[in-house]
Amino acid sequence: MPRSGTEGFEQFAADMRPRMVRALVGSCGIDDAPDAASEALLYALANWDAIRSMENPGGYLFRVGQSRSRRRREPRLPAPIDVGLPDVEPALIPALMALPTTQRTAVWLVHACDWPYREVAEAMNISESMVGNHVSRGLDALRRKLGVESHA
Amino acid sequence: MPSLTEQLRRYGDAIEQLALSDSLRDAPALTDDQNQRGPRRWPILAATTAIAAAVVVGALINHQRPNSDTRASTGPNREPTPSSAPASDPNASVKPSGWAHIADLPIAAPSGNLITPVGNAIVVIGISATWVIHDDGSFVTAEAPPEAALACCGDNRALSAGNNVLLVNTSTTGTTEAWLFDAVKLSWRRGDDRPTSGLVLGSALLDGRVVLVTSASRAAPAISDVAALDLTSGSWTELPPLPRPINVGGVTSTAAAVIVAGTYQGPNNEIIGKSEPVVFEYTTSGGWREHGTIPISGQAATITALPDGRLLAFNYDLQAAVSNTDGSWDRLDSVPMRRGECYPSATPVAAGIVGLCQGIAWFDIATQRWQGIKSPTGTDSPPGTESVVLALTHSLVALRSDGSTTELLRFALPPAR
Numbered sequence: 001m002p003r004s005g006t007e008g009f010e011q012f013a014a015d016m017r018p019r020m021v022r023a024l025v026g027s028c029g030i031d032d033a034p035d036a037a038s039e040a041l042l043y044a045l046a047n048w049d050a051i052r053s054m055e056n057p058g059g060y061l062f063r064v065g066q067s068r069s070r071r072r073r074e075p076r077l078p079a080p081i082d083v084g085l086p087d088v089e090p091a092l093i094p095a096l097m098a099l100p101t102t103q104r105t106a107v108w109l110v111h112a113c114d115w116p117y118r119e120v121a122e123a124m125n126i127s128e129s130m131v132g133n134h135v136s137r138g139l140d141a142l143r144r145k146l147g148v149e150s151h152a
Numbered sequence: 153m154p155s156l157t158e159q160l161r162r163y164g165d166a167i168e169q170l171a172l173s174d175s176l177r178d179a180p181a182l183t184d185d186q187n188q189r190g191p192r193r194w195p196i197l198a199a200t201t202a203i204a205a206a207v208v209v210g211a212l213i214n215h216q217r218p219n220s221d222t223r224a225s226t227g228p229n230r231e232p233t234p235s236s237a238p239a240s241d242p243n244a245s246v247k248p249s250g251w252a253h254i255a256d257l258p259i260a261a262p263s264g265n266l267i268t269p270v271g272n273a274i275v276v277i278g279i280s281a282t283w284v285i286h287d288d289g290s291f292v293t294a295e296a297p298p299e300a301a302l303a304c305c306g307d308n309r310a311l312s313a314g315n316n317v318l319l320v321n322t323s324t325t326g327t328t329e330a331w332l333f334d335a336v337k338l339s340w341r342r343g344d345d346r347p348t349s350g351l352v353l354g355s356a357l358l359d360g361r362v363v364l365v366t367s368a369s370r371a372a373p374a375i376s377d378v379a380a381l382d383l384t385s386g387s388w389t390e391l392p393p394l395p396r397p398i399n400v401g402g403v404t405s406t407a408a409a410v411i412v413a414g415t416y417q418g419p420n421n422e423i424i425g426k427s428e429p430v431v432f433e434y435t436t437s438g439g440w441r442e443h444g445t446i447p448i449s450g451q452a453a454t455i456t457a458l459p460d461g462r463l464l465a466f467n468y469d470l471q472a473a474v475s476n477t478d479g480s481w482d483r484l485d486s487v488p489m490r491r492g493e494c495y496p497s498a499t500p501v502a503a504g505i506v507g508l509c510q511g512i513a514w515f516d517i518a519t520q521r522w523q524g525i526k527s528p529t530g531t532d533s534p535p536g537t538e539s540v541v542l543a544l545t546h547s548l549v550a551l552r553s554d555g556s557t558t559e560l561l562r563f564a565l566p567p568a569r
Contacts, residue, residue: 006279006300013304021171022164041305083166088159111157112164139156148156
């Protein structure tokens, strides 16, 4: 009776969905990231044999989610205090959202999602050195905007 | 102040926690030109939760499974009768340590599945199979949903409907397909397509039909459309719309009527109309009638019918009220649980009502008093994802997972009088 051919997908989806939503929030915002993650996981289900053998399915599915996202509005993120983070600079998120898309995505995946450069490179379909450039420029812009002197 | 990169990491962690509890869209959001806290948003009906009539409480971090009698689950070991006899406990009392381990179950990741109570059983819909789990730990493995996507990837909603689970999709790209899983026959069948593709406020059973209260589309949060699915024929009938739209609230039914309570919020989350939930009643013979308001001020009210026909409501602000036979309402003590963004639910269980939101509370119908219940992790229920609490007909149970196995726990409630 149980369906065959999807062994392991349930656990994969349970693990991957929150990670995928987190990653996609940086580019899609909280309104569209859940749907984009759903689209990515539906794709993974339909192509499970290929996805399960991938070394970095997260990066690949990130691209799937981005390409299939039907963005309806400018991406929005919650204020830090509204997600229980009173010690996070309130202006950080607006400054992040003001970055160019590639810088924002790179900074978000590397520092807000803790993805390694290699995975971010695959997710963004660019080289690791380009990821480094975008992250560096993005953090510099954030520091300038927030008046942060030292590099942390 | 932590470093910039540390702040980003913490913020990402918080986003993932919201995603885990399916409450991401409910978070107050900034626009990119705002640099201070935006307007407070109440939990609008995102309707993307994969968990119906359940609340996710208690993180498993550092959790130690209690030593207790463990009965092997080797189901199926009896007929899957969701409305089985009460699982009474002669030593039952409402106490913080009242959770008991019942069984280990072969379900790896309950947080990734659709879980809904049906009678005195739990139906878990996964991609590879459907499980019917009884409160004594016995279970039956049934066929998988006909389409794997029905159980996959969020945006599906499972609604309890008699001995059935009604499965509908609420995503922007979703279908209007309606599927029914019969928890007694252990079989899936497809009903006719839903008349609308919108948000689902809730459902209730009336005269063998599932009455679904919904919006015209996902993009239209105003909910006033009503349709009924005949559980025998699988066909839909469009019913008259609500007298006025709502978008937060609850749905229940008595023996003769469907009751809807709720309020309506505008695009900036301002309350439109009265802040107290409006009550609508639908009968087959009389259509919709408005029955005033419930004296609890705030949003996201839930409503449920008590066994004696009265109604009980509570809201996001944990204000509660119970109706009298003449239709008037009495305020109750506040519901003793931590306040937080959530969708309250209230379910008759044994001799009382189990209230679920950011915590768990028990309402004794005889004394009309609330009492708080600790989460299965023994805490005051910090948001988490690995533990799902469900109110069944006769039992309060929880599914708790460590990622590879899932255990069933049951709370010792007083038996029905």
